[in-house]
Amino acid sequence: MQLRDYVIRRLLVLPFLIIGVSMIVFALTRVGGSPIGIYLSHEMTPAQVAEIEARFHLDKSLPVQYFYWARGVLQGDFGWSGVSVAPVAEVFPKKLAATLELSVASGIVAVVMGLWLGTYAGARRNRPADHITRVVAVTGASMPNFWLAILLLIIFWAQLGWMPIGRSTPEIIALVPTRTGLYTIDALLAGNLVAFGDALWHLILPAITLGYGATAIIARMMRSALVEELQLDYVDAARAKGLPERLVLKKHARRNALIPTVTVIGLTFGFLLQGTVSVEIIFRWPGIGKWMADSVLRGDQATLMTYVLFTSIVFLVLNLIVDVIYANLDRRVELGK
Amino acid sequence: MVDLPSPSRAAAPVVRDSAFRVRMRRVRDLTAQILSNPATVIGSVIILAMFAMAIFAPWLTAPNTPDPYQMPRDWAATRMPPGTPGYLLGTTNEGGDVLYGVIWGARMSLQLSLVVVGSVLVIGCIIGSLAGFIGGKLDEILMRIVDVFLSIPELIFALAIAAVLGPSFGNIMFALAMVMWVKYARIMRARVIQIKNSEYIDAARIIGDSKLNIYLRDILPNSFTPVMVQATLDMGNVVLIAATLSFIGLGEAGIAEWGVLVSEGQAGIASGRWWASTFPGLMIFLWGLAFNLVGDGLRDALDPRTESSR
Amino acid sequence: MLDMTNRPSGLANSPATIASVRDLTVHFPSKRGMVHAVDRVSFEIRDGETLGLVGETGCGKSVTGRSFLQLLPIPPGILAQGTVTFHPHARCGACAGTGCDACNSTGRRPAACPSCTGAGCAQCNGSGAETVELLRLPEDRIRRIRGDRIAMIFQDPGKALNPTLTIGDQLSEVFLQHRTEELLDAAGIGPEDRGLAARLLGRLASQRNGSIDNLLLSLPPLRGKRNLLLDALRNNVAAALAETQIANPYQIIDRYPHELSGGMRQRVMIAQALACNPDLLIADEPTTALDVTVQARILELIKDLQKRRQTSVLYISHDLSLVRRICDRVAVMYAGRVVEIGRTDRIFRNPSHPYTRGLLHAVPTAATKRGQLMAIKGTVPELVDPPPSCRFVGRCPHEKALCRSKNPELAQIADEHSVSCFIHDAAGAADAPSFDEKTQ
Secondary structure, three states: HHHHHHHHHHHHHHHHHHHHHHHHHHHHHHHHHOOHHHOOOOOHHHHHHHHHHHHHOOOOOOOOOHHHHHHHHHHOOEEEHHHHHHEEEEEHHHHHHHHHHHHHHHHHHHHHHHHHHHHHHHHHOHHHHHHHHHHHHHHHHHHOHHHHHHHHHHHHHHHHOOOOOOOOOOHHHOOOOOOOOOOHHHHHOOOOHHHHHHHHHHHHHHHHHHHHHHHHHHHHHHHHHHHHHOOOHHHHHHHHHOOOOOOOOOOHHHHHHHHHHHHHHHHHHHHHHHHHHHHHHHHOOHHHHHHHHHHHHHOOOOHHHHHHHHHHHHHHHHHHHHHHHHHHHHHHHHHHH | OOOOOOOOOOOOOOOOOOHHHHHHHHHHHHHHHOOOHHHHHHHHHHHHHHHHHHHEEEEHHHOOOOOOOOOOOOOOOEEEEEEEOEEEOEEEEEEEEHHHHHHHHHHHHHHHHHHHHHHHEEEEEEHHHHHHHHHHHHHHHHHHHHHHHHHHOHHHHHHHHHHOOOHHHHHHHHHHHHHHHHHHHHHHHHHHHHHHHHHHHHHHHOOOOHHHHHHHHHHHHHOHHHHHHHHHHHHHHHHHHHHHHHHHOOOOOOEEOOOHHHHHHHHHOOHHHOOHHHHHHHHHHHHHHHHHHHHHHHHHHOOOOOOOOO | OOOOOOOOOOOOOOOOOEEEEEEEEEEEOOOEEEEEEEEEEEEEEEEOOEEEOOOOOOOOHHHHHHHHHOOOOOOOOOOEEEEEEOOOOEEEOOOOOEEEEEEOOOOOEOOOOOOOOOOOOOOOOOOEEOOOHHOOOHHHHHHHHHHHHHHOOOOOOOHHHHOOHHHHHHHHHHHHHHHHHHHHHHHHOOOOOOOHHHHHHHHHOOOOHHHHHHHOOHHHHHHHHHHHHHHHHHHHHHHHHOOOOOOOOOHOOOOOHHHOOHHHHHHHHHHHOOOOOOOOEEOOOOOOOOOOOHHHHHHHHHHHHHHHEEEEEEEEEEEEHHHHHHEEEEEEEEEEEEEEEEEHHHHHHHOOOOHHHHHHOOOOOOOOOOOOOOOOOOOOOOOOOOOOOOOOOOOOOOOOOOOOOOOOOOOEEEEEEEEEOHHHHHHHOOOOOHHHHHHH
């Protein structure tokens, strides 16, 4: 079974890749000045400095240092965040929930809009609707999301005052008990529709900003995949059976065009992941992106490295899932040819 | 008796063209095909305009002495809106002319993209083609490294490197170069392997061409096309990522670079001063857009399977 | 009335014809000009016959075949002129389609012209049979004919079947599209029923069901009827598959195309095409993508089915030997025109157009000496903005001055044999060794 072997192979390689990434991350911590700089202060005596150095095993060789560092990571010790004045491992989940909420919302926007736009354009190839969609798509793919964010902020926040900044209105959200950490879900679970609306309202602008680029990528792929499918024989064969065009499009062409599009949808997760950084900064969204940006400015290495490790693992796992799904779907197509 | 159709003879004698001539003709046909796509033409025009702006910067605006790459500061003319005489696009919080920033930012972007893309092209292609051509242990080791590098999202990787090195324009360039060469290595390696296994290399080997000769004369020249598309797109991407890094805070404060300008202009938004961020941001967008359009056009022209524009 | 004076006999409209093509002309714009893909092609298909349409790649035979079902890529293509008239059959009233003496066991009889109910009028040119002009039919009407009265099978069954749908799924579509009433009837829903069950099942039976419909139909009160409908559908599909000598139809129903062999896939295609007992089958190179051994069996299958159901067949191919085996009459196409048409044995015994002759002589046989492959000199001309001359100019061993200035028309040279060539205008057929003499 080729598919099973493929999945097994990818799964076996995964841990090694993660280890490789961790080595790069570790190397980076050692490159950027002293890793214990954050624990030191001018008042310390040389003896105290030496003691701290020994505690962090800086007197040993690099591979040994890596070992201690890695062991710490596996035990859940990700270091101390100078920015939040707390262990990284403690602050991370809270910030992650915020980013998750934003990413999922943007992802939904991107997938729904992208697929719809792509189908709309692909079915009307070379007609005006198609050209407009392609222009929208190409601008979306080239748009720096921090610029789009600023534009939207200028228009909808500064000038019109319609949309808010930040994640929520503190007084409203304080009434909602935290269950998942996602304000919208928690508000629904608590039955608090006012809070739900508030959370949603805050979510709109950042989600559109973050989702715009991803929408463009998905729409583009869907369109070209659909155009390609519509040129294949089975589409004509379906028409020759007397099927109405909408059925030919939906049941035959679009379903098969979704197969290559799925891979792009997977890639957009990576896109969204990277986009959260700038978007969170501008909209003052308290997620891991903004947290990481603050750490960069303050030289807080622990946070930064945890962020890199985390996003890489997510990236790897997502790509693996997408590749497996694609391999499964593609099998039927490839074997048929 | 009726004449039966005569057996066919050999066709007209074959005209042999030099390899160079054939290649030039291909380039000419390709250019014609690319230019027939209106989107690509628009992209090319924008690129030319940007390049012109960058090259002629010292003549377009009076350079700020002693370091023209620093934004000028004029405390007498801070926060002027666009359209104020002498300041077409307005001024920043510190009295810097936004137009100056736009033009000299183009110059910085040009340097940035040429240096980074140029170096990753060379590095990536050499490493990739060697890996593909020599194969064996070297190939395996290199590809493992490439795989690990590709596991980290580009922006985040570049951000991490630039962060540990310290905020500076040079560090951003270095970080980007470190991150982006892997794509080229992969593309090049795949292409080289594909060609290595093709039949005309077997022919060269039979004739007895030395390995180096085969590598230089047969494999390398034919491996560049997929890399060209990626390079074009990356000319745009590099500026985009660099601007993002500058925006986050890894650039040098006060320089005439688009990302830095957008970041510094943020403070004025709440007070309605939109121009300091908007115009530099627009430039980043146009730069990326232009290279995306041209890169797409190039990709469509080179891929035999894609639909024609008719 | 049609002007019959300059038309060779055998091309007049009569009820013995199932379809007739008249002056079909299709153009395609290209960078270099207008490509005349099909140029004033005319022929007729008789009821119950197998007509071969032969020619090399690019001669316009596929385009001609597709025009019957409006499957041409118009835009960008242009239908410059022409008509394709069709006399559809209807279900035999005496046996409700199962087969009886009245309909010769085919289950179909020529439909009466709706405007005169068979008496004869202007609409049907006095023949009394329903007459439809296929090229200009509106979308909803051509859809009713597609798959039901006229069916098409394609060259590569691997590509003509959707790789991600099961065989059963794809065949069901034909029944759901054209046999809605019968399926509803099996579920106990009559044409006058109006209840919720009738509405939901009606949507299912006509492929308009959405997820909500499916959900409702899976609930107990409606589930029984739904299953009756689905069972009837499944049985129909299995019966259609069994017709093409597939041994285990119920198992094939749940398979995907990639799990079947090439020959099996083509049988499925044929089953799908013949599911609704069509009057005309258009076969576009159905055996080209198959192995030689499988080819023979598929050919036999088509021949057998054609004989049993008396389906008219338009068999498009580039392979002369195949065409010889199953076609009653053959039309030879070259560069967008029909150059010769007539009874198969006549054409093969006495090929009269130089192109046909060249084709037949080009096929190597056991008698051909080594090193002596015959080929027609020159190449197929550009079809872009062609000059007013015979298309075979430059390749024809019998070229005359006249051939360079005028394009010949089809003219009858013998009973059931027409050629478009100036050689045959004056004298009779030129004498040339016949195909059979040369081969064996």
